[in-house]
Amino acid sequence: xxxxxxxxxxxxxxxxxxxxxxxxxxxxxxxxxxxxxxxxxxxxxxxxxxxxxxxxxxxxxxxxxxxxxxxxxxxxxxxxxxxxxxxxxxxxxxxxxxxxxxxxxxxxxxxxxxxxxxxxxxxxx
Amino acid sequence: xxxxxxxxxxxxxxxxxxxxxxxxxxxxxxxxxxxxxxxxxxxxxxxxxxxxxxxxxxxxxxxxxxxxxxxxxxxxxxxxxxxxxxxxxxxxxxxxxxxxxxxxxxxxxxxxxxxxxxxxxxxxx
DNA sequence: TGACTATATTCAATTATGCTCATATAATAT
DNA sequence: ATATTATATGAGCATAATTGAATATAGTCA
Numbered sequence: 593x594x595x596x597x598x599x600x601x602x603x604x605x606x607x608x609x610x611x612x613x614x615x616x617x618x619x620x621x622x623x624x625x626x627x628x629x630x631x632x633x634x635x636x637x638x639x640x641x642x643x644x645x646x647x648x649x650x651x652x653x654x655x656x657x658x659x660x661x662x663x664x665x666x667x668x669x670x671x672x673x674x675x676x677x678x679x680x681x682x683x684x685x686x687x688x689x690x691x692x693x694x695x696x697x698x699x700x701x702x703x704x705x706x707x708x709x710x711x712x713x714x715x716x717x
Numbered sequence: 718x719x720x721x722x723x724x725x726x727x728x729x730x731x732x733x734x735x736x737x738x739x740x741x742x743x744x745x746x747x748x749x750x751x752x753x754x755x756x757x758x759x760x761x762x763x764x765x766x767x768x769x770x771x772x773x774x775x776x777x778x779x780x781x782x783x784x785x786x787x788x789x790x791x792x793x794x795x796x797x798x799x800x801x802x803x804x805x806x807x808x809x810x811x812x813x814x815x816x817x818x819x820x821x822x823x824x825x826x827x828x829x830x831x832x833x834x835x836x837x838x839x840x841x842x
Numbered sequence: 843t844g845a846c847t848a849t850a851t852t853c854a855a856t857t858a859t860g861c862t863c864a865t866a867t868a869a870t871a872t
Numbered sequence: 873a874t875a876t877t878a879t880a881t882g883a884g885c886a887t888a889a890t891t892g893a894a895t896a897t898a899g900t901c902a
Contacts, residue, residue: 593730595804603725604890605718621849634891636850641889655848655899671803675796679720706848729860746879759861761880780869780878831878 594645598669601645605685606630607638611661611676612686614648616693618660620703627692656703719770723794726770731755732763734814736786737805739773741818743785745828752817781828 601607609628613619619627624635639659642648649662666673680686726732734753738744744752749760764784767773774787791798805811 593733593808593810595808596728596730596733598728599724599733600728600889603721603723603728605721606890608718608721608724622847631892632849633851633893636848637890640850652849652899657849669800671796671800675794675800678796683718683720685718703848731860747877756862757879758863758881761878762860765880777869777879782879828878 598645598647601641601647604638606634607642608676608680609685609689610635610638610642610659611647612680612683613689613693614659614661615677615680616690617697618658620656620658620706622656622706623696623703624659626706627696628689658703723770723772726766726772729763730810731759732767733801733805734810735760735763735767735784736772736801737811738814738818739784739786740802740805741815742822743783745781745783745831747781747831748821748828749784751831752821753814783828 602611606628610624613624613627621632621635621639624630624639625632628635630638639648639650643650643659646662646665648659648665650657650659652658727736731753735749738749738752746757746760746764749755749764750757753760755763764773764775768775768784771787771790773784773790775782775784777783
């Protein structure tokens, strides 16, 4: 049942945090790693899972893969997404992540700046 | 994260079918078994999982345990429930179950009638 | 070309989930 | 009390999900 599949994919804290994050800005994998503080392979895996059920989509630019919420999914699941947004607002995990998004944004860093050495510096975002 | 927990619990076809069923009528465990065509222990376990996250609640009457949707949960998760109801309408599994609910209702059987021998007769609902 | 970087994938280990069968518990009925 | 019924729970198994570490792939840049 496809509906169960969707919920199964939503039933993971990291994936919910990714959805929340992508609600604020489109991100490449490296940004997701840094902002959420998760490993590269983990990020990639969760993104893949979200992609499978079409919650997110992506486009490649050079060596970067930019992920974003799939507007078609949102359109087809409006109530669910409204529900999520409402809940995200009050979740400590999401509030914390939002702070990090803001910090990252104001840092002026972009995907292109996230070389290994730069990453080190920003581990403590 | 509690939100992830909720989705995890919703991420199972049988549990979604139970929620759908309880949207039509409060049921004892035996009725759920018969209408959904699942085993007793399976029914009990899934009900327990749904109870844990407060999606459903129950009351005991004599030897029967009647389960129903938890109105408080619904109130606190209106958008989610609206979303579910909208999706349920179009799911083949739910349509089939609804037929069975109607058949069961029109049979005039109640929880008290579901003795073993009666169950046999109704396996083919 | 070769070195580097971003992302995806594989492997192995661990843990969680769902199912069945059998048994436990508790209420009812005789 | 004993037998019966409704529901819950435990044990065991098969399968799926999660994770880290290592490796593969593919694009970029010098």
